[in-house]
Amino acid sequence: MAGLLMAVSILLFMxxxxxxxxxxxxxxxxxxxxxxxxxxxxxxxxxxxxxxxxYATCKSVNGTHLPAFTNCCVLRSCMxxxxxxxxHLNNGGEKSCGF
Numbered sequence: 001m002a003g004l005l006m007a008v009s010i011l012l013f014m015x016x017x018x019x020x021x022x023x024x025x026x027x028x029x030x031x032x033x034x035x036x037x038x039x040x041x042x043x044x045x046x047x048x049x050x051x052x053x054x055y056a057t058c059k060s061v062n063g064t065h066l067p068a069f070t071n072c073c074v075l076r077s078c079m080x081x082x083x084x085x086x087x088h089l090n091n092g093g094e095k096s097c098g099f
Contacts, residue, residue: 037078038070046073052090059084072097 036053040046050070057063058075060082069075075085076099085097 036068036070037074040074041078044073044077046071046077051087051095053087053095054090056085056087058082058086072099 036050038050053068053070056066056069056075058066058079066075066079069078069087072085072087072095075082075087075097079085083099085099087095087097089095
């Protein structure tokens with residue numbers, strides 16, 4: 001099973017087509033699927049634009065380092081009362097969530 005997961009991860013990684021800075025494609029990350037939160041909470045659907053996120057911060061939790069949510073929709077679905085959130089990308093960039 002672990003070998004199959006590794007093979008699928010490698011295939012997904014090879015299929016990545018970078019777009020915007022920090023964006024890395026659909027349902028795949030350069031650090032591994034298990035290290036980033038990529039599925040919306042509460043059964044919500046989110047856009048399939050994923051960022052290579054190191055961690056997130058939000059003013060509502062005093063800048064505490066949060067898990068690496070792959071986009072702002074996923075972060076919002078899992079933390080609906082959060083505000084002032086920023087995704088901190090592995091390339092040193094930032095993506096402001098606008099809430």
